[in-house]
Amino acid sequence: MDIPAALDALSTLLGDRLSRSKADLEAHGASESHYPLTPPDAVAYPQDTAEVAGILKICNQHGCPVIGWGAGTSLEGGALATTGGVAVDFSRMASVLEVRAEDMVARVQPGITREALNTELRATGLFFPVDPGANASIGGMVATRASGTTAVRYGTMRDNVAALEVVTASGEVIRTGSAAPKSSSGYDLTSLFVGSEGTLGLITEVTLRLQGQPEAVSAGVCAFGDIGSAVDAVTEVILTGIPMARIEFLDAATVAAVNGYSKADFPETPHLFVEFHGTPAAVAEQAERFGEIVTEHGCSGFDWSTKTEDRTRLWEMRHHAYWAILASRPGSRAIVTDVCVPVSRLAEAVAATQADIEAAGLQAPILGHVGDGNYHAILLLDGSEEERIAAEKVSSAMVERALEMGGTATGEHGVGIGKQKYMATEHGPAWDMMSTIKRALDPNGILNPGKVVPATG
Amino acid sequence: MDIPAALDALSTLLGDRLSRSKADLEAHGASESHYPLTPPDAVAYPQDTAEVAGILKICNQHGCPVIGWGAGTSLEGGALATTGGVAVDFSRMASVLEVRAEDMVARVQPGITREALNTELRATGLFFPVDPGANASIGGMVATRASGTTAVRYGTMRDNVAALEVVTASGEVIRTGSAAPKSSSGYDLTSLFVGSEGTLGLITEVTLRLQGQPEAVSAGVCAFGDIGSAVDAVTEVILTGIPMARIEFLDAATVAAVNGYSKADFPETPHLFVEFHGTPAAVAEQAERFGEIVTEHGCSGFDWSTKTEDRTRLWEMRHHAYWAILASRPGSRAIVTDVCVPVSRLAEAVAATQADIEAAGLQAPILGHVGDGNYHAILLLDGSEEERIAAEKVSSAMVERALEMGGTATGEHGVGIGKQKYMATEHGPAWDMMSTIKRALDPNGILNPGKVVPATG
Numbered sequence A, B: 001m002d003i004p005a006a007l008d009a010l011s012t013l014l015g016d017r018l019s020r021s022k023a024d025l026e027a028h029g030a031s032e033s034h035y036p037l038t039p040p041d042a043v044a045y046p047q048d049t050a051e052v053a054g055i056l057k058i059c060n061q062h063g064c065p066v067i068g069w070g071a072g073t074s075l076e077g078g079a080l081a082t083t084g085g086v087a088v089d090f091s092r093m094a095s096v097l098e099v100r101a102e103d104m105v106a107r108v109q110p111g112i113t114r115e116a117l118n119t120e121l122r123a124t125g126l127f128f129p130v131d132p133g134a135n136a137s138i139g140g141m142v143a144t145r146a147s148g149t150t151a152v153r154y155g156t157m158r159d160n161v162a163a164l165e166v167v168t169a170s171g172e173v174i175r176t177g178s179a180a181p182k183s184s185s186g187y188d189l190t191s192l193f194v195g196s197e198g199t200l201g202l203i204t205e206v207t208l209r210l211q212g213q214p215e216a217v218s219a220g221v222c223a224f225g226d227i228g229s230a231v232d233a234v235t236e237v238i239l240t241g242i243p244m245a246r247i248e249f250l251d252a253a254t255v256a257a258v259n260g261y262s263k264a265d266f267p268e269t270p271h272l273f274v275e276f277h278g279t280p281a282a283v284a285e286q287a288e289r290f291g292e293i294v295t296e297h298g299c300s301g302f303d304w305s306t307k308t309e310d311r312t313r314l315w316e317m318r319h320h321a322y323w324a325i326l327a328s329r330p331g332s333r334a335i336v337t338d339v340c341v342p343v344s345r346l347a348e349a350v351a352a353t354q355a356d357i358e359a360a361g362l363q364a365p366i367l368g369h370v371g372d373g374n375y376h377a378i379l380l381l382d383g384s385e386e387e388r389i390a391a392e393k394v395s396s397a398m399v400e401r402a403l404e405m406g407g408t409a410t411g412e413h414g415v416g417i418g419k420q421k422y423m424a425t426e427h428g429p430a431w432d433m434m435s436t437i438k439r440a441l442d443p444n445g446i447l448n449p450g451k452v453v454p455a456t457g
């Protein structure tokens, strides 16, 4: 490992697009959640795939770590330079390259954010559905196998990426997948790179599957007396097969935080925020059937609206919930948990988490994409060691319970640094197979070392 | 490679469940399409995962090829023992292990056929949607990333497998995936094994995602004056976003063959066979909107029915189309092509194929899962070398055109022997990456050698 030699060569390749300024290093060493500052040795701003290939060739030769950087919104420290090296920031590769409306696909560069993409798509009648709330980059979303509020209807990044261009550890450019709707042609390399967190290659181009903007959309809100009733209602709605476009759970503490941050006045009890997509007739039918089920489960007055401004405000509030929760305890940081369980076990899992939080005396609102069995406790930290230890304990208990229930340690945020410790338990010998693949594709171990699998090379 | 030593050890392990009878070897050396008989040296009938692990340990030690065998219905020779070795027949591992109705998943052994599975599921209100027509095994369907008539609505095996148990080349048992609806926990090994055609491991257990039986189903048939109108109608239907459950194209020659084989009396012109799933209101709305579009494209009188017996008969005719086509030329065998193109290029691709067939003077009905851009020409062969060469030429031209259009050499049948020659063109350096993964996971090259990637080890 000769980082100085790599930086010399990179600076020749990139000129002033290799930055070593303190501000740049710190911005690329910071995490949105509780991880400490871990700056890289330099930040590279490539302009095209050839430059990315050049960066990887140099870094591979010198054994210099390379860490992809999208929008930096990930929550498990996946983009942090824990062993130094070069952060490759994709903000200058952020264009839409092609929209093929008739095939409902778009080819984009990895640095584009999902909001910018959807703004560009507006006129086409199509949209890209995966919605992690944060304004993440498409490359980062591919790398973490992101999802969010709409996964219950449209799936995750696993389901919405048709093809990739990837630069390998040795600087070779490969293309995976095709523009055809399906294929049985060889190993599914696209799926291997989706969720690989920059440890197998850097993603330089993404072909995304798009959806038609629904003719009609309606959204609504319902309040429940207790968490159990809300979650039971969700289970029944999903089993009934109502094609929910969104079905989000917020506990009483989350609703209180949202009220405070977004100047809303929801009753401070557990809520579901929901959305329906379809033809006008289908949307009306879905909302009616949904209303019947939630009323049976004690929802007081399900109300829905087809007005765009109501909807926009509702989802803005939901998307700001994380900031609202942080603001509910000024100066705090958070451990953001992210388990996912079979839907049949969801009510039990959420109740047990709530009991743990109460027993530990922590402040930790719960919210989640419950249609997928995916929920988060936002464990607020005041900075004391005592509270951190208590929060870590609740977080571990959540994961262990999820694994016992046949679930997973991370529904959508990825492994990063924070979830490494559960990988052996979750995957057993399959985790060793992941390491075998990592070693085969990145023999010098330069790609985001120490993430997903133990450092190799 | 010491096959005799391997067979000795296997015979000790399996007793009379290792067969070397001529009938058994021939049955496991035959293909449903045009490939010549290629018998293995022995057929193993394991009863459980531990026996499969034992088989692989022995074969790995002796360098003996191991080829998985499901129902033997695949069409590209993928299950043929081209270099000898042991066929592992999963017919004694064919149970449903668990149905978790509330989570809409079932855990099954690989040898169960999709028809047997759906019979067992009937009472649960759920069904497994992937439908390749043939009564294939679930393990074979996983291995080829199969799909079929319903993929346009429910996706392919890629979308409907939640988790796997796999025995690796060295005889280790691993589990991939989880029962949670989604996960961002590490590399997507499940997707790596789906479509790997038994070259990376043998699948010994599959967790499948199930669907709720729709409340209402209606099916219908429409006849068109020419292929172009039928295919254009499909493109518009898909773009409009009507959630078709099935949309199958049959050209005039296919319809004639079906009439003859199934004693039907469809007008002998290009047809679409379609199906709608949903609530009664939704199904009626979908059928109506579909009817409007196809009428604009010249369909003469779109007719639909919600009667179960009509539907059953319709799909039986469709599923028997391959046999009907073979019967239309007694004694013939067939090269079954299987390209998939972006839907926007479908009309052009089908028209060019038809022109090629006519120019070559071949008998080759065309049919396909056109909602996915996937179609087949069944190139009938009388046994003459001349006709075989002409058919191979048409087949190659189909693939090359599909690849130029951004499509794939195989939409659903897999690579097997027949599609190897197109892999370098389709995937470029990504094909080398597939070989790198193969070598890492099967260093002695015992797993279905020579399929998907060049033989290694």
Ligand SMILES: Cc1cc2nc3c(=O)[nH]c(=O)nc-3n(C[C@H](O)[C@H](O)[C@H](O)COP(=O)(O)OP(=O)(O)OC[C@H]3O[C@@H](n4cnc5c(N)ncnc54)[C@H](O)[C@@H]3O)c2cc1C
Residues within 6 Å of the ligand: A032, A067, A068, A069, A070, A071, A072, A073, A074, A075, A078, A079, A090, A110, A131, A132, A133, A134, A135, A136, A137, A138, A139, A140, A141, A142, A143, A144, A145, A146, A147, A148, A149, A197, A198, A199, A201, A202, A203, A204, A319, A322, A323, A412, A413, A448, A451
């Ligand atoms: C308020 C808030 C809400 C959130 N809600 C959700 C949610 O609902 N669902 C969800 O899934 N996530 C959510 N997240 C997490 C985050 O938005 C996702 O993890 C997102 O996918 C990260 O994208 P990014 O562009 O910010 O990636 P980064 O944080 O920059 O990087 C993430 C990972 O991807 C790698 N990477 C980035 N770009 C590339 C590339 N081009 N090639 C290879 N590797 C690359 C990095 O090395 C790192 O390992 C939320 C975050 C916040 C702050």
Ligand SMILES: Cc1cc2nc3c(=O)[nH]c(=O)nc-3n(C[C@H](O)[C@H](O)[C@H](O)COP(=O)(O)OP(=O)(O)OC[C@H]3O[C@@H](n4cnc5c(N)ncnc54)[C@H](O)[C@@H]3O)c2cc1C
Residues within 6 Å of the ligand: B032, B067, B068, B069, B070, B071, B072, B073, B074, B075, B078, B079, B090, B110, B131, B132, B133, B134, B135, B136, B137, B138, B139, B140, B141, B142, B143, B144, B145, B146, B147, B148, B149, B197, B198, B199, B201, B202, B203, B204, B319, B322, B323, B412, B413, B448, B451
């Ligand atoms: C009339 C007809 C119509 C068809 N229509 C379609 C269609 O619409 N869509 C479609 O996708 N296919 C179709 N097919 C092809 C065929 O049905 C599929 O390829 C099917 O998936 C093969 O399953 P099988 O159990 O017969 O597998 P086999 O033919 O036994 O094996 C197929 C491959 O899987 C491997 N394999 C089998 N079991 C295992 C295991 N447990 N572990 C690892 N590897 C294993 C084999 O080694 C081989 O490489 C059709 C075939 C026919 C004859």
